[in-house]
Amino acid sequence: xxxxxxxxxxxxxxxxxxxxxxxxxxxxxxxxxxxxxxxxxxxxxxxxxxxxxxxxxxxxxxxxxxxxxxxxxxxxxxxxxxxxxxxxxxxxxxxxxxxxxxxxxxxxxxxxxxxx
Numbered sequence: 001x002x003x004x005x006x007x008x009x010x011x012x013x014x015x016x017x018x019x020x021x022x023x024x025x026x027x028x029x030x031x032x033x034x035x036x037x038x039x040x041x042x043x044x045x046x047x048x049x050x051x052x053x054x055x056x057x058x059x060x061x062x063x064x065x066x067x068x069x070x071x072x073x074x075x076x077x078x079x080x081x082x083x084x085x086x087x088x089x090x091x092x093x094x095x096x097x098x099x100x101x102x103x104x105x106x107x108x109x110x111x112x113x114x115x116x
Contacts, residue, residue, distance in 0.1 A: 062096065072092060
Protein backbone atom coordinates (compact mmCIF):
# COMPACT_ATOMS: atom_id res chain seq x y z
CA UNK A 1 0.00 0.00 0.00
CA UNK A 2 2.87 2.39 0.77
CA UNK A 3 4.30 1.73 -2.69
CA UNK A 4 1.03 2.79 -4.35
CA UNK A 5 0.75 5.89 -2.18
CA UNK A 6 4.36 6.85 -2.97
CA UNK A 7 3.76 6.35 -6.68
CA UNK A 8 0.67 8.56 -6.60
CA UNK A 9 2.54 11.20 -4.61
CA UNK A 10 5.52 11.19 -6.99
CA UNK A 11 3.19 11.42 -9.99
CA UNK A 12 1.38 14.39 -8.44
CA UNK A 13 4.70 16.12 -7.77
CA UNK A 14 5.91 15.51 -11.33
CA UNK A 15 2.70 16.91 -12.81
CA UNK A 16 2.93 19.96 -10.54
CA UNK A 17 6.50 20.60 -11.65
CA UNK A 18 5.57 20.26 -15.31
CA UNK A 19 2.71 22.70 -14.90
CA UNK A 20 5.03 25.20 -13.20
CA UNK A 21 7.41 25.12 -16.15
CA UNK A 22 7.18 28.26 -18.31
CA UNK A 23 6.99 26.15 -21.46
CA UNK A 24 3.93 24.20 -20.22
CA UNK A 25 1.37 26.98 -20.69
CA UNK A 26 3.13 28.56 -23.63
CA UNK A 27 1.50 29.38 -26.97
CA UNK A 28 3.16 27.71 -29.96
CA UNK A 29 1.26 29.87 -32.46
CA UNK A 30 2.47 33.05 -30.81
CA UNK A 31 5.95 31.49 -30.57
CA UNK A 32 6.01 30.97 -34.33
CA UNK A 33 5.27 34.66 -34.87
CA UNK A 34 7.95 35.66 -32.37
CA UNK A 35 10.47 33.26 -33.98
CA UNK A 36 9.76 34.23 -37.59
CA UNK A 37 8.92 37.93 -37.28
CA UNK A 38 9.41 39.70 -33.99
CA UNK A 39 12.89 38.50 -33.01
CA UNK A 40 14.07 37.25 -36.40
CA UNK A 41 15.38 33.93 -35.07
CA UNK A 42 14.61 32.35 -38.47
CA UNK A 43 17.35 34.41 -40.12
CA UNK A 44 20.02 32.18 -38.57
CA UNK A 45 18.07 29.09 -37.47
CA UNK A 46 15.71 28.62 -40.45
CA UNK A 47 11.93 29.05 -40.53
CA UNK A 48 11.25 25.85 -38.59
CA UNK A 49 14.43 25.79 -36.55
CA UNK A 50 16.13 23.35 -38.93
CA UNK A 51 19.39 25.27 -38.74
CA UNK A 52 21.01 27.53 -41.25
CA UNK A 53 24.32 28.94 -42.35
CA UNK A 54 24.81 30.90 -39.12
CA UNK A 55 22.71 29.11 -36.50
CA UNK A 56 22.45 25.49 -35.34
CA UNK A 57 19.40 23.24 -35.57
CA UNK A 58 16.88 23.95 -32.81
CA UNK A 59 13.96 21.73 -33.91
CA UNK A 60 12.51 19.22 -34.04
CA UNK A 61 13.31 17.83 -30.62
CA UNK A 62 14.76 20.97 -29.03
CA UNK A 63 17.12 20.87 -26.07
CA UNK A 64 15.47 21.16 -22.62
CA UNK A 65 13.92 24.57 -21.93
CA UNK A 66 16.30 25.35 -19.08
CA UNK A 67 19.34 24.70 -21.28
CA UNK A 68 17.98 26.81 -24.13
CA UNK A 69 17.05 29.63 -21.76
CA UNK A 70 20.48 29.59 -20.14
CA UNK A 71 22.22 29.63 -23.52
CA UNK A 72 20.05 32.43 -24.92
CA UNK A 73 20.63 34.57 -21.83
CA UNK A 74 24.38 34.01 -21.37
CA UNK A 75 25.92 33.00 -24.70
CA UNK A 76 29.30 34.37 -25.63
CA UNK A 77 29.39 32.77 -29.05
CA UNK A 78 28.34 34.11 -32.44
CA UNK A 79 24.76 34.77 -31.24
CA UNK A 80 24.45 37.77 -28.93
CA UNK A 81 22.88 37.14 -25.51
CA UNK A 82 19.23 38.10 -25.22
CA UNK A 83 18.62 39.38 -21.70
CA UNK A 84 15.12 39.24 -20.21
CA UNK A 85 14.66 42.98 -20.85
CA UNK A 86 15.00 42.28 -24.60
CA UNK A 87 13.39 38.81 -24.77
CA UNK A 88 10.93 38.31 -21.88
CA UNK A 89 10.64 34.84 -20.34
CA UNK A 90 7.06 34.52 -21.61
CA UNK A 91 8.21 35.14 -25.18
CA UNK A 92 11.05 32.65 -24.83
CA UNK A 93 8.59 30.07 -23.48
CA UNK A 94 6.31 30.66 -26.49
CA UNK A 95 9.27 30.29 -28.87
CA UNK A 96 10.19 27.06 -27.13
CA UNK A 97 6.60 25.80 -27.48
CA UNK A 98 6.83 26.55 -31.21
CA UNK A 99 10.09 24.62 -31.50
CA UNK A 100 8.48 21.70 -29.67
CA UNK A 101 5.55 21.77 -32.11
CA UNK A 102 7.74 21.34 -35.19
CA UNK A 103 7.17 17.78 -36.45
CA UNK A 104 10.04 15.45 -37.22
CA UNK A 105 10.99 15.08 -40.87
CA UNK A 106 9.42 11.92 -42.29
CA UNK A 107 11.66 9.00 -43.16
CA UNK A 108 12.41 9.26 -46.89
CA UNK A 109 11.57 5.55 -47.27
CA UNK A 110 7.96 6.38 -46.40
CA UNK A 111 7.59 9.02 -49.13
CA UNK A 112 6.25 7.21 -52.23
CA UNK A 113 7.55 9.75 -54.75
CA UNK A 114 11.10 9.22 -53.52
CA UNK A 115 10.88 5.46 -53.74
CA UNK A 116 9.56 4.87 -57.26
